[in-house]
Amino acid sequence: xxxxxxxxxxxxLASDLHFITSALETCKTAWFDEHDVSTYGDSExxxxxxxxxxxxxxxxxxxxxxxxxxxxxxxxxxxxxxTFSAAEGLVCLNSEQKGSQCEDYKVMFTCTGxxxxxxxxxxxxxxxxxxxxxxxVLSDLLRxxxxxxxxxxxAIEVQTVSGEPASNTSDTFLNYDATYGFACVNADQRGxxxxxxxxxxxxxxxxxxxxxxxxxxWLNSDDPSDEGDVESIPQLLKTFPGQxxxxxxxxxxxxxxxxxxxxxxxxxxxxxxxxxxxxxxxxQRNKQCEDYQVILTCPPDFCQxxxxxxxxxxxxxxxxxxxxxxxxxxxxxxxxxxQPVAIEAMTVSGVPAHKTGDVFQVxxxxxGFACVNAxxxxxxxxxxYKIRLTCPLDFCSV
Numbered sequence: 001x002x003x004x005x006x007x008x009x010x011x012x013l014a015s016d017l018h019f020i021t022s023a024l025e026t027c028k029t030a031w032f033d034e035h036d037v038s039t040y041g042d043s044e045x046x047x048x049x050x051x052x053x054x055x056x057x058x059x060x061x062x063x064x065x066x067x068x069x070x071x072x073x074x075x076x077x078x079x080x081x082x083t084f085s086a087a088e089g090l091v092c093l094n095s096e097q098k099g100s101q102c103e104d105y106k107v108m109f110t111c112t113g114x115x116x117x118x119x120x121x122x123x124x125x126x127x128x129x130x131x132x133x134x135x136x137v138l139s140d141l142l143r144x145x146x147x148x149x150x151x152x153x154x155a156i157e158v159q160t161v162s163g164e165p166a167s168n169t170s171d172t173f174l175n176y177d178a179t180y181g182f183a184c185v186n187a188d189q190r191g192x193x194x195x196x197x198x199x200x201x202x203x204x205x206x207x208x209x210x211x212x213x214x215x216x217x218w219l220n221s222d223d224p225s226d227e228g229d230v231e232s233i234p235q236l237l238k239t240f241p242g243q244x245x246x247x248x249x250x251x252x253x254x255x256x257x258x259x260x261x262x263x264x265x266x267x268x269x270x271x272x273x274x275x276x277x278x279x280x281x282x283x284q285r286n287k288q289c290e291d292y293q294v295i296l297t298c299p300p301d302f303c304q305x306x307x308x309x310x311x312x313x314x315x316x317x318x319x320x321x322x323x324x325x326x327x328x329x330x331x332x333x334x335x336x337x338x339q340p341v342a343i344e345a346m347t348v349s350g351v352p353a354h355k356t357g358d359v360f361q362v363x364x365x366x367x368g369f370a371c372v373n374a375x376x377x378x379x380x381x382x383x384x385y386k387i388r389l390t391c392p393l394d395f396c397s398v
Contacts, residue, residue, distance in 0.1 A: 046109075074090075219295065267279075320375075348384045
């Protein structure tokens with residue numbers, strides 16, 4: 001009798017433990033391929049990976065996936081693994097294979113806890129599965145929400161729009177990692193289409209720690225030619241000395257006529273804060289690249305050289321909140337330079353503009369700031385904003 005009761009208690013505890021574990025929020029890292037296959041085999045040990053990528057992998061993963069660098073899942077290869085676990089990583093030895101050698105593998109870890117939540121974005125649902133499937137691709141989201149996502153996330157979470165974790169569905173995923181994003185193809189599912197998914201990313205902690213950010217003016221260092229249009233960070237630094245930060249946090253691009261890059265139909269060779277922007281004409285379909293301009297979001301140290309006081313000329317009680325450079329120069333002619341190199345905006349209560357969720361019609365150093373009530377999602381009204389500008393150093397030395 002005692003044995004039966006003990007077994008029943010154990011079953012209840014096991015059930016509770018499974019419930020608690022499945023309820024934990026988990027996130028997947030990027031893929032890591034530290035070592036190439038050699039005469040000995042391939043090794044992707046957690047200890048080695050964390051030594052080089054400490055902030056990009058949690059110390060105690062709860063799961064690990066592996067596939068060849070060409071994309072074949074580990075369970076579909078003929079290799080036998082000497083080590084294969086989330087706690088240790090992967091080791092494949094050629095000496096332990098039968099009639100073949102080890103493949104070249106990459107690994108991805110599933111993490112939980114603070115690693116996932118310390119610096120996390122909001123949820124994004126850019127696509128739905130009505131066409132070929134549901135694609136929530138990082139490059140697309142960066143173009144649409146450049147100030148809200150870091151260019152190199154360390155983890156990704158995916159769930160249905162109803163809140164069900166992706167791992168609890170029966171769908172098969174083409175991609176699900178922090179480097180690429182998420183893709184579910186309808187044709188890959190058995191007897192149905194993909195669910196409608198949303199994603200959120202975990203960013204390096206410094207992305208969230210930077211509460212003050214400033215934006216440059218719109219910059220255009222190159223005209224489109226037969227080759228294309230390139231607005232690289234090195235070229236921008238050379239063309240606009242003193243007006244461009246060397247380590248931007250994010251980048252946005254639009255045509256000189258004002259069309260957002262994601263709405264032009266062009267394909268981009270590069271669109272990230274590390275390199276900049278590049279559109280190559282030969283990559284387009286029977287057309288040349290548009291003429292693009294870019295704006296950079298910079299860390300606070302770029303803004304601090306010659307900074308004005310905060311200005312709040314308007315409030316959003318009418319059409320919106322307008323803090324334009326022309327108004328400031330008219331009302332404070334001796335306090336504002338004629339050509340600012342950067343602009344910051346926050347609510348009068350101290351919330352940085354990029355964290356409010358408002359949509360801005362104008363937010364650049366050349367024109368100032370404008371938030372229009374009619375353009376806000378859900379019919380809400382703009383927050384009440386204040387701005388300050390960074391001027392050339394000679395403005396402060398006069």
